[in-house]
Amino acid sequence: MSHSFQNFIGGRWVPARSGRTFANLDPATGETLGEFPASGPEDVNDAIEAAAKAFASWRLVPAPKRAEVVFRAGEIIRQRKADLARAMTGEMGKVLAEAGGDVQEGIDMAFYAAGEGRRMHGVTTPSEMPDKWAMSVRVPIGVTGVITPWNFPFAIPTWKLMPALVAGNTAVFKPATDTPELAGHLAAILAEAGLPAGVLNLVYGSGSQVGDPLVADPRVPAISFTGSTDVGLGISSRAGALGKRVALEMGGKNAILVLDDADLTLATEAILWSAFGTTGQRCTACSRVLAHQRVHDELVQRVADGARALRLGHGLDPATQVGPLVNRAQLERVEDYVRIGRAAGASVVAGGERASEGALAKGHFHRPTVFAGVAADARIAVEEIFGPVLAVVKVKDFAEAVRVNNASSFGLSASIFTRDVQRAFAAMRDLETGIVYVNHGTTGAEIHLPFGGMRGTGNGHREAGPTLLDPFTEWKSVYVDFSGRLQRAQIDNQI
Ligand code: NAP
Numbered sequence: 001m002s003h004s005f006q007n008f009i010g011g012r013w014v015p016a017r018s019g020r021t022f023a024n025l026d027p028a029t030g031e032t033l034g035e036f037p038a039s040g041p042e043d044v045n046d047a048i049e050a051a052a053k054a055f056a057s058w059r060l061v062p063a064p065k066r067a068e069v070v071f072r073a074g075e076i077i078r079q080r081k082a083d084l085a086r087a088m089t090g091e092m093g094k095v096l097a098e099a100g101g102d103v104q105e106g107i108d109m110a111f112y113a114a115g116e117g118r119r120m121h122g123v124t125t126p127s128e129m130p131d132k133w134a135m136s137v138r139v140p141i142g143v144t145g146v147i148t149p150w151n152f153p154f155a156i157p158t159w160k161l162m163p164a165l166v167a168g169n170t171a172v173f174k175p176a177t178d179t180p181e182l183a184g185h186l187a188a189i190l191a192e193a194g195l196p197a198g199v200l201n202l203v204y205g206s207g208s209q210v211g212d213p214l215v216a217d218p219r220v221p222a223i224s225f226t227g228s229t230d231v232g233l234g235i236s237s238r239a240g241a242l243g244k245r246v247a248l249e250m251g252g253k254n255a256i257l258v259l260d261d262a263d264l265t266l267a268t269e270a271i272l273w274s275a276f277g278t279t280g281q282r283c284t285a286c287s288r289v290l291a292h293q294r295v296h297d298e299l300v301q302r303v304a305d306g307a308r309a310l311r312l313g314h315g316l317d318p319a320t321q322v323g324p325l326v327n328r329a330q331l332e333r334v335e336d337y338v339r340i341g342r343a344a345g346a347s348v349v350a351g352g353e354r355a356s357e358g359a360l361a362k363g364h365f366h367r368p369t370v371f372a373g374v375a376a377d378a379r380i381a382v383e384e385i386f387g388p389v390l391a392v393v394k395v396k397d398f399a400e401a402v403r404v405n406n407a408s409s410f411g412l413s414a415s416i417f418t419r420d421v422q423r424a425f426a427a428m429r430d431l432e433t434g435i436v437y438v439n440h441g442t443t444g445a446e447i448h449l450p451f452g453g454m455r456g457t458g459n460g461h462r463e464a465g466p467t468l469l470d471p472f473t474e475w476k477s478v479y480v481d482f483s484g485r486l487q488r489a490q491i492d493n494q495i
């Protein structure tokens with residue numbers, strides 16, 4: 001059954017001014033799940049106006065009270081977790097258990113971010129002058145533009161919106177076109193939890209029609225973006241030229257290093273989960289295995305056997321382990337990379353083609369694919385594919401594994417399998433990624449630790465964790481002189 005959804009602007013559900021819509025499709029079946037407004041710059045303008053107006057009063061609501069709204073939203077999300085997860089599997093394709101995990105991250109973030117309402121600590125510190133008080137406090141920035149990808153349709157918007165709102169900002173939220181429904185549920189839940197009109201505004205539509213005008217508008221001083229590197233860098237240069245604050249979370253090419261003393265059973269399980277969970281469409285997905293020469297052949301065999309045994313299907317079928325790619329373009333991208341890998345001389349030891357038997361023919365399914373004999377600098381070992389394709393690279397020792405890991409232009413997540421505490425600690429120190437795992441795959445971040453990547457993955461911000469307010473607040477330093485006389489810092493206090 002197909003439903004009709006609307007933008008949420010100034011506390012009201014409204015269609016695009018143009019009246020145009022687009023369809024949300026189930027990538028496993030091609031079925032239309034809903035119609036959404038195909039908005040344009042005029043709708044973005046309405047949303048920014050509403051957000052700017054609401055900022056005047058929202059910033060003055062005490063932070064603990066702002067946070068209570070987010071806390072209540074967390075409670076509502078928890079009650080509706082199962083329905084939200086089903087809707088997510090429908091519009092995005094990931095299997096139901098993983099969709100539940102995505103919603104759970106939103107619940108975790110709601111409660112964690114709500115706690116910040118009663119912390120949001122600043123610093124009080126002595127002044128160098130007598131009879132003078134010095135402190136610094138966090139203040140909201142204003143209207144934040146939040147632009148999110150389709151692969152975590154619920155969790156990623158919560159990581160951005162909840163801290164932004166608790167900190168006293170208002171927001172204009174542009175979700176990915178491939179996963180509009182969960183964004184609508186999140187906005188509705190926050191409104192139901194008591195968020196005043198205009199504090200959160202949701203505008204559906206394309207990157208060029210909605211994203212671009214949001215990034216370009218001078219009334220939006222902060223942009224928080226998660227998505228591809230190309231789009232992120234474009235946003236960063238346009239917004240940067242306007243002096244805006246931009247937080248970027250972008251691509252990854254995450255590696256699992258398997259040393260010669262690794263537990264191969266555990267490593268194989270972790271590789272299969274990290275590489276093919278969410279059909280390889282996680283920003284932290286493992287897409288490279290750097291295998292020590294002494295375990296390489298056995299590991300390739302085990303991983304290939306495991307990949308061939310994974311069951312493809314609709315994510316709502318409890319027997320399914322791997323769902324579809326999110327859309328046709330992603331499926332074709334995967335096929336292109338499989339051709340590129342073959343042409344460069346790597347060998348396909350599992351998968352390597354679309355899956356189209358029976359009901360799979362209706363969706364964007366590709367078999368979990370493993371390449372062996374991949375050169376460390378081959379395109380399939382260097383470029384983000386964002387699909388169920390794994391490249392295994394043979395390395396001669398630990399040092400080479402670290403070197404190959406760090407040669408990537410991305411730096412989100414890395415993992416090492418070893419029983420040697422010395423090499424484990426050396427890896428924790430030397431792997432140049434924002435997240436490092438030991439004897440665990442590359443995925444599975446928890447929301448109370450900083451999340452983000454080094455080098456090409458980001459621009460230095462970290463979401464979640466104790467850093468969660470950083471992209472959404474400014475520091476204000478305040479000096480109060482109660483001496484009753486002019487005291488000149490650095491001049492009148494020399495002893
Ligand atoms: P994407 O194509 O870059 O899109 C991300 C968002 O940007 C979407 O909402 C998109 O809108 C919008 N957009 C596109 N063009 C725009 C423009 N010119 N101005 C403003 N906004 C624009 O990425 P995706 O395909 O949705 O997601 C996959 C990518 O996200 C992968 O590269 C993955 O690594 C990355 N990712 C990174 C992290 C991380 O934390 N590092 C987490 C998850 C995903 P439309 O949907 O309408 O095109």
Ligand code: MG
Pocket residue numbers: 024025026027090091092177178179180
């Ligand atoms: Mg969809």
